[in-house]
Amino acid sequence: GENVEQHPSTLSVQEGDSAVIKCTYSDSASNYFPWYKQELGKGPQLIIDIRSNVGEKKDQRIAVTLNKTAKHFSLHITETQPEDSAVYFCAASIGSGSARQLTFGSGTQLTVLP
Amino acid sequence: NAGVTQTPKFQVLKTGQSMTLQCAQDMNHNSMYWYRQDPGMGLRLIYYSASEGTTDKGEVPNGYNVSRLNKREFSLRLESAAPSQTSVYFCASSDNAGHSFGPGTRLTVT
Secondary structure (H helix, E strand, O other): OOOEEEEOOEEEEEOOOOEEEEEEEOOOOOOEEEEEEEOOOOOOEEEEEEEOOOOEEEEOOEEEEEEOOOOEEEEEEOOOOHHHOEEEEEEEEOOOOOOOOOEEOOOEEEEEEO | OOOEEEEOOEEEEOOOOOEEEEEEEOOOOOEEEEEEEOOOOOEEEEEEEOOOOOOEEOOOOOOEEEEEOOOOEEEEEEOOOOHHHOEEEEEEEEEOOEEEEOOOEEEEEO
16 A cells, blocks of 8 residues: 655754655555644644646745656645644555545644744 | 544444444545554555445455445445454555545454
């Protein structure tokens, strides 16, 4: 089955700096790559996703890049703010339609220092 | 819209007891899922339901059963709880835009 590795496990940055989280996946058939933000005591929240026919996607301060050849994808957060502090998870899935089995990375605890 | 709701929020069970975790969504999504989250690990899929009337095993189904009661509701049952099932359980639903997660149920089995 699919295996997703995520690095680093913890990341501290100064407010205003950029943060980058990287994930690799094993199954070349994976075609959907979402990123989730999880705040303490809450469920994961989808923040951005990318499909395999696209190399990069941006949404304000957040961007995701995908390298299908190398089988890795990354989350970039620019101009970080204290409210960006949370655990971030990457995931990968195969298939189409609404029923997608997501395989998650182990998470990155991001701390933005004021 | 409430999104995905889960009950209860917290539960403590003794080994061997049974319980059912409830989940409902009001987004008219076809697919629903149950995941568990353990410290230092990502979420792992227990069971999912691609559509009303169907259920399938995920990565870690042993010790669990599910019921897709209707399009809105998807329940997870532990027939005989074990300490290894101590975890945080998340229900999710999806359309083609990705999963929406509930707030979770924190379960402790002593």
